[in-house]
Amino acid sequence: MFQNLTDSLTKALSVFSGKKELTEENVAEGLKAVRKSLLEADVHFRVAKDFVKRVQEKAVGQQIIQSIDPGQQFVKLFHDELTELMGPEGAILPHADSGPTVLMMAGLQGSGKTTTCSKLALYYRQKKKKKPLLVAADLQRPAAVDQLEALGKQLGIDVYKEDVKSDPVTVCKNGIAHARRLGHDFVILDTAGRLHVDDKLMKELERIVEACKPTAVALVADSMLGQDAVNSAKEFHARLPLTGVILTKLDGDTRGGAAMSIKAITGVPVLFVGVGEKPDDLEAFHPDRMAGRILGMGDIVGLVEKAQEQIDEKEAARQTKKILKGSFTFDDFLKTYNMIKKMGPLKKVMGMLPGMGAALKDVDLDDKQFGRVEAMILAMTPYERQRPQVIDVQRRRRIARGSGNDLQAVHNLIKQFKQMQKMMGKMGKGGGMPPELMGAPKKGFRQGKGARPMGGPFGGGKGKSPGGGFPGAFSLRKPEMMWLERTPDQAGPDLGVVSLHAPCAGLMKHLPAMESVLDW
Amino acid sequence: MVFRRIVKGLKKTRDKLASGLASILGSGRQLDEDLLDELEETLYTSDLGITGTEIVEEAKRAWKKKEIQDVADLKVWLHKALLERLSGCTGQVCRASEGPTVLLVAGVNGSGKTTSIAKLAHWLKRDGNKVILCASDTFRAAAVEQLTHWADKIGVDIVKQGTGADPAAVAFDAVDAAVARKADYLIVDTAGRLHTQKNLMRELEKIVTVIRKRIPDAPHETLLVLDATTGQNAIRQAAEFSEVAPVSGLILSKLDGTAKGGALFGIRRELDLPIYFVGLGEGIEDLEAFDAEGFVDGVLGDALEAEEATG
Ligand SMILES: Nc1nc2c(ncn2[C@@H]2O[C@H](COP(=O)(O)OP(=O)(O)OP(=O)(O)O)[C@@H](O)[C@H]2O)c(=O)[nH]1
Ligand SMILES: Nc1nc2c(ncn2[C@@H]2O[C@H](COP(=O)(O)OP(=O)(O)OP(=O)(O)O)[C@@H](O)[C@H]2O)c(=O)[nH]1
Ligand SMILES: [Mg+2]
Ligand SMILES: [Mg+2]
Numbered sequence: 001m002f003q004n005l006t007d008s009l010t011k012a013l014s015v016f017s018g019k020k021e022l023t024e025e026n027v028a029e030g031l032k033a034v035r036k037s038l039l040e041a042d043v044h045f046r047v048a049k050d051f052v053k054r055v056q057e058k059a060v061g062q063q064i065i066q067s068i069d070p071g072q073q074f075v076k077l078f079h080d081e082l083t084e085l086m087g088p089e090g091a092i093l094p095h096a097d098s099g100p101t102v103l104m105m106a107g108l109q110g111s112g113k114t115t116t117c118s119k120l121a122l123y124y125r126q127k128k129k130k131k132p133l134l135v136a137a138d139l140q141r142p143a144a145v146d147q148l149e150a151l152g153k154q155l156g157i158d159v160y161k162e163d164v165k166s167d168p169v170t171v172c173k174n175g176i177a178h179a180r181r182l183g184h185d186f187v188i189l190d191t192a193g194r195l196h197v198d199d200k201l202m203k204e205l206e207r208i209v210e211a212c213k214p215t216a217v218a219l220v221a222d223s224m225l226g227q228d229a230v231n232s233a234k235e236f237h238a239r240l241p242l243t244g245v246i247l248t249k250l251d252g253d254t255r256g257g258a259a260m261s262i263k264a265i266t267g268v269p270v271l272f273v274g275v276g277e278k279p280d281d282l283e284a285f286h287p288d289r290m291a292g293r294i295l296g297m298g299d300i301v302g303l304v305e306k307a308q309e310q311i312d313e314k315e316a317a318r319q320t321k322k323i324l325k326g327s328f329t330f331d332d333f334l335k336t337y338n339m340i341k342k343m344g345p346l347k348k349v350m351g352m353l354p355g356m357g358a359a360l361k362d363v364d365l366d367d368k369q370f371g372r373v374e375a376m377i378l379a380m381t382p383y384e385r386q387r388p389q390v391i392d393v394q395r396r397r398r399i400a401r402g403s404g405n406d407l408q409a410v411h412n413l414i415k416q417f418k419q420m421q422k423m424m425g426k427m428g429k430g431g432g433m434p435p436e437l438m439g440a441p442k443k444g445f446r447q448g449k450g451a452r453p454m455g456g457p458f459g460g461g462k463g464k465s466p467g468g469g470f471p472g473a474f475s476l477r478k479p480e481m482m483w484l485e486r487t488p489d490q491a492g493p494d495l496g497v498v499s500l501h502a503p504c505a506g507l508m509k510h511l512p513a514m515e516s517v518l519d520w
Numbered sequence: 521m522v523f524r525r526i527v528k529g530l531k532k533t534r535d536k537l538a539s540g541l542a543s544i545l546g547s548g549r550q551l552d553e554d555l556l557d558e559l560e561e562t563l564y565t566s567d568l569g570i571t572g573t574e575i576v577e578e579a580k581r582a583w584k585k586k587e588i589q590d591v592a593d594l595k596v597w598l599h600k601a602l603l604e605r606l607s608g609c610t611g612q613v614c615r616a617s618e619g620p621t622v623l624l625v626a627g628v629n630g631s632g633k634t635t636s637i638a639k640l641a642h643w644l645k646r647d648g649n650k651v652i653l654c655a656s657d658t659f660r661a662a663a664v665e666q667l668t669h670w671a672d673k674i675g676v677d678i679v680k681q682g683t684g685a686d687p688a689a690v691a692f693d694a695v696d697a698a699v700a701r702k703a704d705y706l707i708v709d710t711a712g713r714l715h716t717q718k719n720l721m722r723e724l725e726k727i728v729t730v731i732r733k734r735i736p737d738a739p740h741e742t743l744l745v746l747d748a749t750t751g752q753n754a755i756r757q758a759a760e761f762s763e764v765a766p767v768s769g770l771i772l773s774k775l776d777g778t779a780k781g782g783a784l785f786g787i788r789r790e791l792d793l794p795i796y797f798v799g800l801g802e803g804i805e806d807l808e809a810f811d812a813e814g815f816v817d818g819v820l821g822d823a824l825e826a827e828e829a830t831g
Pocket of ligand 2: 109110141193195627628629630631632633634635636657660663710711712713745773774775776777798799800801802806
């Protein structure tokens with residue numbers, strides 16, 4: 001459903017070839033693509049409009065850097081601007097000069113306040129050596145006090161509670177007094193979820209602020225929020241002295257445009273992001289990554305950082321050459337895979353590639369399954385690994401036995417590998433993606449449902465799509481960028497796990513270039 | 521008409537914030553290109569996404585063909601266009617031909633599952649049904665206590681084990697209990713899970729499998745609870761949950777705020793799922809059957825004015 005922005009821009013901005021600078025005319029299509037991408041990401045209509053307009057003014061007149069794809073230059077411009085808007089990086093909570101630091105939570109129902117309270121308590125205890133106290137001031141939601149108590153118990157963090165017939169303002173005041181008495185230096189007030197239009201409950205928050213003078217007030221916002229995020233954020237901001245925003249549930253596949261809306265409307269910085277339900281699923285906020293996510297570029301920055309640590313550039317370049325010559329072997333495959341593996345769980349790494357997130361969602365890209373393939377390759381002799389064509393049925397039987405797989409699995413692997421070799425060979429010779437491999441969207445593929453790109457050992461689980469299609473629309477113009485240019489709805493041959501080789505090697509080869517795009 | 525509770529309860533503040541289409545359509549303005557652009561913006565801000573663009577393009581064509589001549593025409597046309605996209609979207613929760621009807625409730629974290637279950641149980645009990653709840657959210661802290669609170673309040677039975685128990689095992693026990701106690705409905709609460717979490721989605725699959733071991737055609741309904749404040753991600757949620765569980769209908773919670781829940785239109789483009797109920801508050805009474813007209817009025821924003829005018 002979400003088309004990769006870089007993809008669509010590359011298309012939209014093909015008008016640039018030969019042009020010297022960005023002009024009002026030649027960026028028009030690109031602007032449309034950016035605006036569309038922002039709206040798909042749930043950025044508020046107004047916010048998106050104003051932002052695009054502002055960046056347009058900056059863009060026009062810029063020289064096109066010839067060595068770089070104008071589409072990427074354009075994205076980079078937006079990425080930088082958005083990063084700035086989403087900043088600062090790593091905003092920190094203020095702490096009280098004297099007495100305990102008091103952090104008050106506020107937000108809509110179910111946004112993640114209570115869970116975040118426990119995450120913060122753990123974070124401040126571990127990282128800042130604080131002695132936290134949780135105060136259960138949600139007397140409204142059934143079992144809210146129990147919930148906080150259970151979390152506190154689980155983490156060994158004290159919880160202050162009163163009878164539910166008490167009043168939240170009183171509970172907060174008493175909780176802080178309790179903290180002073182017992183030497184807690186970090187107090188977190190969990191409040192009930194409420195609608196911004198619920199005047200009575202909004203007044204209650206105002207009263208807590210007045211009575212407790214919290215050091216900081218955090219708005220906890222669900223990153224899946226849609227256009228209405230501006231309405232609620234605006235009202236919470238108007239009523240409360242917000243210090244920062246905490247974005248939750250970013251572990252899903254939301255593009256998180258609400259974050260941009262909230263920041264643009266309130267100007268309040270994002271402090272932390274929630275990336276899971278467990279107490280340690282709290283991370284510092286990185287505006288650049290958020291910008292990439294909202295724009296639909298994947299987490300390029302994160303990927304580059306990871307890759308820089310792990311990847312041997314020379315090796316990567318060699319691999320890409322071999323791929324394009326169609327002469328890569330099972331050994332090469334293992335080498336690439338091992339490099340990628342060092343970067344983290346396979347799915348996570350691949351998911352960071354622009355446009356791959358959505359495509360991979362339906363694929364059981366499980367390192368264990370990859371491990372099976374690895375076992376098969378390791379069961380080959382060095383000679384076989386170098387010359388896959390010699391692996392006849394007898395050898396296959398042995399490999400199957402040696403790796404604890406059935407014969408069919410070995411058949412599949414070798415078939416896929418050969419297909420891949422052949423296809424890459426054709427591409428390398430300048431033939432482009434062979435038409436028979438381009439494959440029109442297969443039957444059963446529905447627009448907007450995201451691709452199910454791989455078959456073979458990975459994609460076959462649900463037996464719905466005939467697999468294939470990872471390489472999608474490769475382009476020869478820039479082989480090292482092939483992974484950037486696949487369109488999600490195009491299916492190709494059944495290349496299974498082997499098809500990962502190309503994007504992986506392509507990715508590695510492309511890194512230096514990517515870096516320059518990001519750095520200038 | 522409409523969702524009365526919204527009108528009564530939070531009307532004032534809601535009006536102040538929700539720009540609605542009322543300002544565009546009710547101001548005696550000329551129908552022109554600008555107005556149609558503003559219309560697109562308003563539809564977008566109701567989370568209609570691509571559907572909004574489509575509708576405005578259609579409206580522009582109809583205007584060029586003189587099928588729409590002025591703002592009054594546009595209003596009627598719009599209402600119809602939106603309603604058409606929801607056609608066939610209402611329905612009623614089914615009843616098993618014999619034995620307990622099993623309703624499985626799923627959704628992402630914090631969408632309003634547990635509260636919706638309480639409302640639903642109350643609704644069904646009020647209609648004279650014997651209802652049993654099943655606490656299969658064994659993961660989130662105090663999820664069992666939360667459901668227990670509601671069961672006590674409504675006066676229905678609950679089948680539960682502790683936090684950390686196997687959710688499928690709890691469901692299995694609950695189905696047994698429902699059969700033994702001759703319940704009319706069994707409503708199974710599940711832990712919130714993001715549709716991207718493969719292992720948790722498999723867990724949901726397993727709950728379905730286990731329920732079927734006892735009653736082969738159960739769950740008779742799998743209800744997906746969507747939060748009305750959610751944007752385009754709601755479409756992914758509906759699609760992905762439908763992949764692993766036999767989702768048969770939707771509940772749209774938290775429609776009592778200023779969000780319009782327009783993502784429903786996006787869901788309808790992809791999936792043919794009825795919307796059974798809307799949630800309009802945190803209490804057990806705050807559930808209403810989905811009413812397409814009322815929903816469209818809510819999106820168009822002018823329904824409120826109409827209601828006020830007529831008292
Ligand atoms: N996946 C994921 N789930 C989260 C995250 N943060 C919170 N949750 C889940 O979201 C649901 C709601 O979280 P709560 O902490 O109860 O939310 P709340 O804002 O306190 O809710 P109310 O008090 O009812 O307003 C729970 O199921 C949490 O486990 C996150 O970062 N990722
Ligand atoms: N205003 C409003 N709040 C609602 C509605 N439905 C649920 N809530 C609130 O939303 C919050 C989350 O509701 P739950 O029922 O706990 O949500 P859940 O999906 O069971 O959450 P998890 O089990 O943690 O995933 C609670 O504070 C509810 O009171 C609604 O229709 N309107
Ligand atoms: Mg809470
Ligand atoms: Mg629940």
